[in-house]
Amino acid sequence: MNSQDNLTLGARRIDPIQHDNLLVNFTTEFRRIWDSNDSSAKPASFWRPTPTPDLLPGYFPLGDVIAAGHENINEKRMVMVVCEGEISNNETNNGPALRAPIDFELVWSDSGSTAKAGCTIWRPIPPSGYVALGQLCSNGRDKPLASDIRCVRADLVIPSYIGDLIWNDKGSGARQAFSAWNCFPPTAMAGEINCIPGTFIGVSTYNKPETHINAYSLRIPIPLAIKPPPALPELSGYDQPSLLEPSRITQTAKLPWFVIRDPNLSPIEQLRTSPFYFLERADQYMLVGYGKNESSANQTFRWTAHRPQSMANQDVFTRISSIVIDGQWPNAMPSPFSARLDKNFAFVDSSNGWGKPENVQVATIVASHKAVAAYELHSTYRLLRENRSQVPCELYYVDGNSLHLTEYPREQGAEVATHPAPVNETRNDEGPNAAAVEVNILPASDTSQQ
Numbered sequence: 001m002n003s004q005d006n007l008t009l010g011a012r013r014i015d016p017i018q019h020d021n022l023l024v025n026f027t028t029e030f031r032r033i034w035d036s037n038d039s040s041a042k043p044a045s046f047w048r049p050t051p052t053p054d055l056l057p058g059y060f061p062l063g064d065v066i067a068a069g070h071e072n073i074n075e076k077r078m079v080m081v082v083c084e085g086e087i088s089n090n091e092t093n094n095g096p097a098l099r100a101p102i103d104f105e106l107v108w109s110d111s112g113s114t115a116k117a118g119c120t121i122w123r124p125i126p127p128s129g130y131v132a133l134g135q136l137c138s139n140g141r142d143k144p145l146a147s148d149i150r151c152v153r154a155d156l157v158i159p160s161y162i163g164d165l166i167w168n169d170k171g172s173g174a175r176q177a178f179s180a181w182n183c184f185p186p187t188a189m190a191g192e193i194n195c196i197p198g199t200f201i202g203v204s205t206y207n208k209p210e211t212h213i214n215a216y217s218l219r220i221p222i223p224l225a226i227k228p229p230p231a232l233p234e235l236s237g238y239d240q241p242s243l244l245e246p247s248r249i250t251q252t253a254k255l256p257w258f259v260i261r262d263p264n265l266s267p268i269e270q271l272r273t274s275p276f277y278f279l280e281r282a283d284q285y286m287l288v289g290y291g292k293n294e295s296s297a298n299q300t301f302r303w304t305a306h307r308p309q310s311m312a313n314q315d316v317f318t319r320i321s322s323i324v325i326d327g328q329w330p331n332a333m334p335s336p337f338s339a340r341l342d343k344n345f346a347f348v349d350s351s352n353g354w355g356k357p358e359n360v361q362v363a364t365i366v367a368s369h370k371a372v373a374a375y376e377l378h379s380t381y382r383l384l385r386e387n388r389s390q391v392p393c394e395l396y397y398v399d400g401n402s403l404h405l406t407e408y409p410r411e412q413g414a415e416v417a418t419h420p421a422p423v424n425e426t427r428n429d430e431g432p433n434a435a436a437v438e439v440n441i442l443p444a445s446d447t448s449q450q
Contacts (some may be wrong), residue, residue: 063134063199079198134199184334
């Protein structure tokens with residue numbers, strides 16, 4: 001990708017992440033506020049996110065950022081910026097998502113240091129019902145302006161933990177100590193992402209604080225588009241049915257770029273070319289077995305239902321995409337974000353689950369001169385970029401709760417038999433055709449109960 005491509009990509013307006021009436025986006029543009037030049041402290045510089053007005057109109061920083069060294073960080077770093085959005089008709093009006101601070105409290109002054117320019121650090125004091133997620137640096141002794149930062153409504157954030165040291169002023173000669181720390185989010189709830197904004201937490205000591213009033217992460221819901229499931233298959237004759245019924249995309253999770261590892265793109269290329277990814281779940285019924293009883297007596301048919309899910313396949317999927325399908329990711333904390341998919345989307349509450357992939361045996365008694373077919377729901381997960389190209393990874397799952405039996409000919413008025421039967425449970429449906437829908441599910445290696 002050449003420099004002209006980067007210029008073109010950088011000029012693109014990117015759709016925001018939305019939570020209620022809060023809009024979240026990212027900027028790679030910054031203005032240097034202060035650096036530790038000419039002091040004996042470790043090199044560091046403080047920067048103000050400055051979202052470009054024509055690309056990100058109405059966006060504000062959540063706080064300043066600190067970089068090690070004095071080098072220019074423009075186009076090399078990305079941080080969150082926020083904007084007030086509209087309230088849709090189906091949302092409760094909890095008030096503005098953003099408010100300006102009502103005042104600032106002095107955290108640190110470099111008075112006495114040998115730095116080339118003076119510096120003060122300020123903590124925004126938010127209005128009631130709002131919180132500040134960062135602090136501001138001033139090149140001098142004056143308070144920042146209220147228009148330099150925004151506070152966020154309290155229900156849109158979650159308290160977070162103090163992380164690693166970013167910088168301290170040891171050696172600067174300042175009369176007051178100062179250290180700056182990052183934070184990391186707690187484990188996300190199902191269907192949500194918790195993400196730190198990229199700001200810093202400053203304290204007038206060298207000791208790591210246990211907690212801090214500015215330690216918050218944004219709560220970001222994972223939008224889930226749900227469509228009707230595929231129709232239940234039915235036998236319409238004695239012919240052998242096909243192995244797979246038509247596939248249908250039933251659920252799609254929309255994921256922001258920063259929770260995805262894309263093997264073909266750098267993070268800044270992800271932001272500019274695929275700010276969102278789509279994890280699709282396509283469902284289709286797969287034939288477990290088919291039997292035709294041509295005798296004059298009831299006959300038992302047995303088939304093995306295979307389970308394609310495995311921990312090894314999950315590990316490969318996670319290594320490529322970073323996504324953990326049935327739990328929180330990333331696996332190791334601390335991290336800038338914590339994400340977790342919706343439980344229904346990921347089959348977390350399924351009786352067989354991702355951790356129990358053993359094959360099972362299905363047995364059913366078929367009445368004289370009848371045919372029966374057993375099906376289970378087979379799901380395929382694919383990760384797509386915004387341009388609909390696929391990230392090279394797929395994951396497969398068979399829902400053990402989805403066993404479906406269909407017979408031919410059906411008794412007039414008989415119900416289609418769908419059996420959410422866990423392993424080792426025998427189900428006998430009452431009615432005039434009970435023998436035709438009796439089903440027994442056992443581990444494939446267990447034949448003692450046949």
